[in-house]
Amino acid sequence: MTQQPFSRPGAVDLTGLGSAPAAAGATTGAAGSAYSLPIDEQNFQAVLESSMTAPVLLVFFSRSRMPESGQLADDLETLAGEFEGRFLAGLVDIDATPQIAQAMQIPSVPLVVVVLEGRPMPLLQSAVPLEELRAALTQVLQQLTAQGITGRHTPRATATADDEGADQVDPRYAPAYDALEAGEVDTAIAEFQKLVDANPADTEASAGLAMASILKRTQGVDLDSARAAAAAAPDDVAAQTLVADLDMLGGHVEDAFARLVGLVARSAGDDRDRARQHLLDLFAAVGNEDPRVLRGRQNLASALF
Structure with a gap:
């Protein structure tokens, strides 16, 4: 496709x-x-x-x-x-x-x-x-x-003729999404964290927290400079994870996963743990049912074992 x-x-x-x-x-x-x-x-x-x-x-x-x-x-x-x-x-x-x-x-x-x-x-x-x-x-x-576009449509079964199709956010997530739309990333992270703390099984809150964290880490980052730094230091965890975050925001999900799987495969000790945890956070942002995440988990397992 x-x-x-x-x-x-x-x-x-x-x-x-x-x-x-x-x-x-x-x-x-x-x-x-x-x-x-x-x-x-x-x-x-x-x-x-x-x-x-x-x-x-x-x-x-x-x-x-x-x-x-x-x-x-x-x-x-x-x-x-x-x-x-x-x-x-x-x-x-x-x-x-x-x-x-x-x-x-x-x-x-x-x-x-x-x-x-x-x-x-x-x-x-x-x-x-x-x-x-x-x-x-x-x-x-x-x-x-x-991009801060987080609206939802009202379920048609409960919509009236005047408000059918209007945007409606689940009240649980409204403060976090409102903060994202206003560009208040720190506030969004805090709101999503509250939801995750209250219910660790809330996959939407976990995905929102992961995505908001990516936005936080990439604020003000120059893409070309970040890529150049990563190319010059292929084993630098900070440089590689930053480019992986930028790939995620650009829609290059599989590229982000592949970059960090490769980093895990050639790293050891704390560096490997940091790269692995960062990759798990990116998996959460995409969603565990996504086929790209399923493939990414298989590749991560191969890199680890």
């Missing part, structure tokens, strides 16, 4: 779609789940407006022309529930709603588009396995969190 870096190009011109008559057989938006819904001409604009506070992922598919694209839509709907509102999945059946496909200038299906603040960016253009899709979305959401 080819994943492009997240950016914010110009918004799509949707003039007139809100009042256009629905195509024959178009979905009405009444179905779906807590964090997903079928898209038609009537709800399309409202769904895009909800991207002002949390991401929307539009998946364009055709079950009749390409069944694999329909499976991708089903998988995205499943993951929308797993991520509990970090994004809203908009399911666009191009056979039922051809006007939307025309407005978005969809070249082919399947296509998944990230929409943030009303602006679209293609994410992937092929049907991929569920695990690969989960890993890609985890990476995108980590990058957004690093």
Whole structure:
């Protein structure tokens, strides 16, 4: 799968779609789940407006022309529930709603588009396995969190007509995410630490703490200088772990893991322990169920034993 870096190009011109008559057989938006819904001409604009506070992922598919694209839509709907509102999945059946496909200038299906603040960016253009899709979305959401974009959508089952799609953060995490959004990294670390201390099994709090710690360690760091220092001192734990942190923020998760696995393999004593613990912290930031973490743990075990 080819994943492009997240950016914010110009918004799509949707003039007139809100009042256009629905195509024959178009979905009405009444179905779906807590964090997903079928898209038609009537709800399309409202769904895009909800991207002002949390991401929307539009998946364009055709079950009749390409069944694999329909499976991708089903998988995205499943993951929308797993991520509990970090994004809203908009399911666009191009056979039922051809006007939307025309407005978005969809070249082919399947296509998944990230929409943030009303602006679209293609994410992937092929049907991929569920695990690969989960890993890609985890990476995108980590990058957004690093940018202070931490909003959540309200579950549709409890949303009203006025607030459907509005952003809502779980109250337990709100102080930490608010601090991240305000650029107050130290406060975010303290808030996440409280949650972890209260419940060490809270994986979201652990991931948030790990990511906030990465942000803290990389504040004010010049990327080129850090890479040059690491190249000049391949066995320096501080230099190598700093570049691994920078790789994480840049979305190069596997590169970060490989760098530290290699460092563990050629280190000993305290240096090895420091490198190993840092790698475990990066695993926590990504999430233990991520296939890249599973591979990273296997590689770490090989390096240690």
